[in-house]
Amino acid sequence: MSLRAENLSVGHGGCAVVEHIDFELAAGEILCLLGPNGSGKSTLIKTLLNLLAPCAGRVLVNNTDVKQWQANQLARHLAYVPQSHANSLGFTVGDTVLMGRTHQWGLFGGPSQVDYQAVDEVLEQLGIASLKPRNFSLLSGGQQQLVLIARALCQGAQTLVLDEPTANLDFANAAKVMHTLAQLAAKGKSVVLSTHNPQDALGINATVCMLKDRTVLALGPARQVVTSDHLTRLYGLPITVSNTALGHLAVVPHGL
């Protein structure tokens, strides 16, 4: 499985928000989009998912233009994980995850034993099997985010695409979601995510794509690209990336 952006320009109504984006994501890799508010992260994500047409260039999934994929076929390759939300009309966690299988049922089909088994397997894989009978809308934001990741996995997609998966999550839940994504990548899934926290990118050893002023400011491995200089330019305030005594890199804004 590969996801490739080729000289891609993304935007709305023919007006480009970011131009000349080039990257290739292979199995097991994580691409992390960083950029200030309005820099085009969500616009790029929607274009990758074929929800928005590119202004120029193209998106290729397994070397085929994303526009040429049938929606139910594309669902086996790309799964969108929205931000956690509570308007699930009272569905249980089990039902919510089962919905990831609908593209496999055909017009008049319904779930089979294989589908129910797939639900149990992904809930087990993410360590949330005990949540299965619970009402999705009554879960915490972090639990909901894990359930939505489970639904995407149940879809069978090779690549998960997440728009700000840690937004609105407390410190522990955000860490758990990022850890889960890193574990999935280690097992061969590809992940695209956006975040407002550069520390997220360092923690999961991602490839980072920084968006600023309609261009890609930097693209490369987090430890090379998430630097004081790049972050200062990206967010427009002094930011230091320094080594901690434990050998981690810590991102600290200062001078406010």
Ligand SMILES: Nc1ncnc2c1ncn2[C@@H]1O[C@H](COP(=O)(O)OP(=O)(O)OP(=O)(O)O)[C@@H](O)[C@H]1O
């Ligand atoms: N449906 C739309 N029609 C026209 N312009 C839009 C639309 N959606 C977003 N935009 C504009 O596109 C630009 C990029 O928005 P986008 O939501 O992609 O940024 P973002 O980096 O995801 O922002 P944030 O971090 O605040 O979520 C902004 O100027 C925004 O106003």
